[in-house]
Amino acid sequence: MSEALNPFKIAQKQLDRAAERLGLDPATHELLRWPMREYAFTLPVKMDDGTTRVFHGFRVHYNTARGPAKGGLRWHPDETLDTVRALAAWMTWKTSVVDIPLGGGKGGIVCNPKELSETEKERLARAYMRAIAQALGVTRDVPAPDVYTTPQIMAWMMDEYEMIMGEHHPGVITGKPVPIGGSKGRNDATARGGIYVTREAARAYGIELDGHTMAVQGFGNAGQFAALLGEQLLGLKLVAASDSKGGVYNPKGIDARALVDYKLQNGSLQGFPDTEPISNEDLLELDVTVLFPAALENVITEKNASKIRAQMICELANGPTTPDADDILFDKGVIVLPDFLANAGGVTVSYFEQVQNTYNFYWELKEVHWRLDEKMTRAFRSVYDMGIREKIHLREAAYLVSVARVAEACKLRGWV
């Protein structure tokens, strides 16, 4: 990875811009440029064939001034400490922009879960939990799912934690299956939050969505629900979708439900009837109303930004757009709904899950939905108003809103 595409360098650069505009004092700026605490683990795990494999994992507590660390766990072969640092920084700005009383954290294991059996995944999840348990808990840090981690993995981790502690602690992790303390509505929350923000942005900028088109890059939790809810709630027509193996395209429209079922059955999108193949790169350049990047970082860069034809980009992925690309898109008039605003629905419902776990009283789905809608709508308005007032793009506006809140919390605590 080139230094220019190092996600943590990008996160620091984004913060530097905000710090300058906010006129942050040097100590606060330096404090917010770095994680407050980092853990690195070496995890020996027994494989099904009797051999031992050694995995490496991380957990980063970026900033906890507004509350305990919060953020997902990613299992990916390309995971690095700097990726986790960046994701933890973005979690800090994310919990702040939706104004929930949590800080930012993130974790990861360098592995390819597609090569692991279910029993190997379970042993890896439990090994990670044993390594991090003492630093977790509702008053310290609460993990959740991210790329290639699932409700089942959260369930194993919660169970391991409770074995260690000898009592129930469902709030130690969120994104759990509903029967063991998960929240209704967490499964589609990331996409749903993004759909609410897209709806608000379309109203604010006067963009017609009903009957218009969308393309989705990345067809996992975030991407699949974006396609389904984009169709159901906004009337958008899916014309292309892709996953790590490539994409499918039909300008006349693709039935989102049928495509999700096909992906769940076949593990890939390739061969879906009445579509032609499309690469991940070409999908980004389609002439659509809304583009949902929902895979990984750095897919929109200075190399392809000028070729983007979408009217609006709703960033469900973390870090899909580089700072240089942001400026190009702003000049072109493309509306970018920035990641830590657009994908904050996931952590917001994770927070609702923690609240329900604490009270041991569970909400109906419609309560989750209206509370999420309220949080996302309010967050969008605060960012939009800031963007208009300062004449800046929405990412910079979101940084100003979020960083000011975290800086205030640091100051009130007497840290700076």
Ligand SMILES: NC(=O)C1=CN([C@@H]2O[C@H](COP(=O)(O)OP(=O)(O)OC[C@H]3O[C@@H](n4cnc5c(N)ncnc54)[C@H](O)[C@@H]3O)[C@@H](O)[C@H]2O)C=CC1
């Ligand atoms: N799951 C959650 O609650 C949240 C997820 N996110 C972000 O959303 C993005 C997607 O996460 P999930 O949907 O949860 O993960 P997931 O593991 O459910 O799905 C990931 C999808 O991305 C695809 N993919 C992987 N590499 C790709 C590539 N190079 N090109 C195109 N597609 C590729 C995979 O095939 C898979 O379909 C990530 O950036 C994640 O950090 C953000 C907020 C919350």
Ligand SMILES: O=C(O)CCC(=O)C(=O)O
């Ligand atoms: O649900 C959560 O706590 C965090 C989800 C996450 O990792 C993210 O928003 O990037």
